Structures are given as structure tokens and as C-alpha cells.
Amino acid sequence: GQQVMxxxxxxxxxxxxxxxxxxxxxxxxxxxxxxxxRPGGHPVFLIQLVKSGEVKKQKRLTFQFGEAKKNSSLHIxxxxxxxxxxxxxxxxxxxxxxxxxxxxxxxLLAVQx
Amino acid sequence: xxxxxxxxxxxxxxxxxxxxxxxAQDMNHEYMSWYRQDPGMGLRLIHYSVGAGIxxxxxxxxxxxxxxxxxxxxxxxxxxxxxxxxSVYFCASSPNRESNQPQHFGDGTRLSIL
Numbered sequence: 001g002q003q004v005m006x007x008x009x010x011x012x013x014x015x016x017x018x019x020x021x022x023x024x025x026x027x028x029x030x031x032x033x034x035x036x037x038r039p040g041g042h043p044v045f046l047i048q049l050v051k052s053g054e055v056k057k058q059k060r061l062t063f064q065f066g067e068a069k070k071n072s073s074l075h076i077x078x079x080x081x082x083x084x085x086x087x088x089x090x091x092x093x094x095x096x097x098x099x100x101x102x103x104x105x106x107x108l109l110a111v112q113x
Numbered sequence: 114x115x116x117x118x119x120x121x122x123x124x125x126x127x128x129x130x131x132x133x134x135x136x137a138q139d140m141n142h143e144y145m146s147w148y149r150q151d152p153g154m155g156l157r158l159i160h161y162s163v164g165a166g167i168x169x170x171x172x173x174x175x176x177x178x179x180x181x182x183x184x185x186x187x188x189x190x191x192x193x194x195x196x197x198x199x200s201v202y203f204c205a206s207s208p209n210r211e212s213n214q215p216q217h218f219g220d221g222t223r224l225s226i227l
Contacts, residue, residue, distance in 0.1 A: 009153070031213045042203060043156070045215035088155060093172065097212035099144050099163075100171060103155035 002027050004091055006104040014112050019079050021107035023072040023089035030097055032065055032072045037106075038085045079111050115139050117219035119204050125225045126194045134189040134222050136204030143209040145187040146171070146216070147179065149200040156203065162187055163210040194226045 003026045013019055023032065031050045035043035047056055049065035049072065056063045062075045072089055086106045093100040120135045138145065146161035158171030162181040176198060178190040187206075191198060202222045207214035 004155070033215065035216075042218040042220050043216075044218070048213065048215065050213070090156075092213065093158060099207055099210070099212055099214055099216070100146070100158055100161055101156075101216065102158070102172070103148075105153060105155045 002093065002095070002102055004089060004102050004104040006087075006089060006107050008107055009105065010108045010110070012110045012112065013079050015081060016078050019076040019083070019109055021074050021087050021089075021109075023074075023104050025070045025091055025095075027091075027095040028069050029091035029095050030069075031092065032069075033090045033101070034063060034072075034074055035088045035090060035103075036085050037088065041085075043088060076109075079109070081111050081113055083109060084111050085109060117204055117206055117217055119202075119219035119222050121222060122220065123223045125227065126191075127227055128194060128196060130194050132191050132194060132224075134191075134202055134204075134224070136187045136189065136219060137185050138187075138204075138206045138217070139185065140206065140208070140217070141184060142206035142217070143184065144207045144214070145181065146205050147177070147187070147189045148203045148205065149173065149198075150203060150221075151200050159189065159202075191224075196226045198224065199226045200224060 034046040037043045054065045060077045089104040090101040092098045093102045117138045147159040148156040160179040162168045204219045205216040
């Protein structure tokens, strides 16, 4: 069945270091969304990418959607303690246009001050 | 504006008991869904609804029932709880049935089945 994998599962960085998480789908996706979940909290929507090769930035966060629309990445420059949490990518279940999401396995980011 | 409200926040059940997890949203969203979150597996879709009176199955529907009698409420029922249903359950909503919309999540219900 359809799978969305993320690597790494866990990353521990010193504050100020950069961080990247990679998301890989077994199927082509019409779009990809990214969510952040703080420890003990709920997922919060960050951004959506739709176009092949699309790059979007939100302050220190850079999101990319692969040319083949099967992979994506999130890069954080100069991490801060407020970046701690689990980052999930999510794509449409079945790959097409739908609100039903299949989530990646998540990357837990720990930031040491 | 409360957003998506889930109750209870925590619950412990015995195997075989039944229970209803409540979800309500005050944003007049048409689309609502239930996910379960287990360690290392991300979130998995249980059931969803594109509007009042319409529900359908997601990836992992077995052992769960849903109904959508109003736009605001989307309860999830465990018919006969099993230890494998120990998980964190999240309800989510989005404005309408148009595709590819950001999901708004509730705070979750942490459920343990003994």
C-alpha cells in the first residue's frame, strides 16, 4: 500500500545548528503538507506545496517539493529551542485531490541550548 | 473561538468496554476526520466525513464507528475496546470538501485499554 517515510526518525542538534528532514512517498502526490507537533501537543499546519520543484520559505524554514512530486524536505537554519517538536509531512491518500491525508512517520527534533 | 474541541482528554478502559470520543468544531467546517497516532507510525486516518449525514472509512476503520448528524459534531465510537486500540486520537477539520486543505486538529484524547 501507499507509504510515506521520513528520515531521520530523530535528530539532536545544538542550538544554532541547521536541521533537515526528508520525506519520501511511494506514490506521486498532487501536493504535500507539513505539520509541526510540539511535545504533548497536536499537529499544527505549517505549509502546503503544490508545484513540482516548488520552494517556499517561512523565516528560517525552507520547504522543497521534488521535481517528481514524490519527495519533499524541510530545512531549518540556525535552530532555536522553540523549534523542538516532531515534524510530519502529509500527502493525499491515494495521491490525488482529496482531504484524506497519509502522514509520514515523523522526525523528532531535539535542540540543546 | 474554540476551534476543534475533543473530550475527554484522557481515558482508561477495560478490554471489551465501549466508549464514545467526542469531537466538536465551531468553525462551520464541512470536512471532519479522525486519526490515531502511534509511536513511529505517524497519524493514520480512521474515518472521515465530508458533511452532515455523510461518512466514509479511512485507512484503519476496523473496531470504530462514526456518525455525523450535525455539521459541528463528529463522535468516534469504540464498540468493544481492545488493547491494540491504545493510542492518541486526534479529530481534525477543514473548511469544506474541496481537496488539499490544511487540517485543524483538536488537542487529542489519550486512550489506554487494559
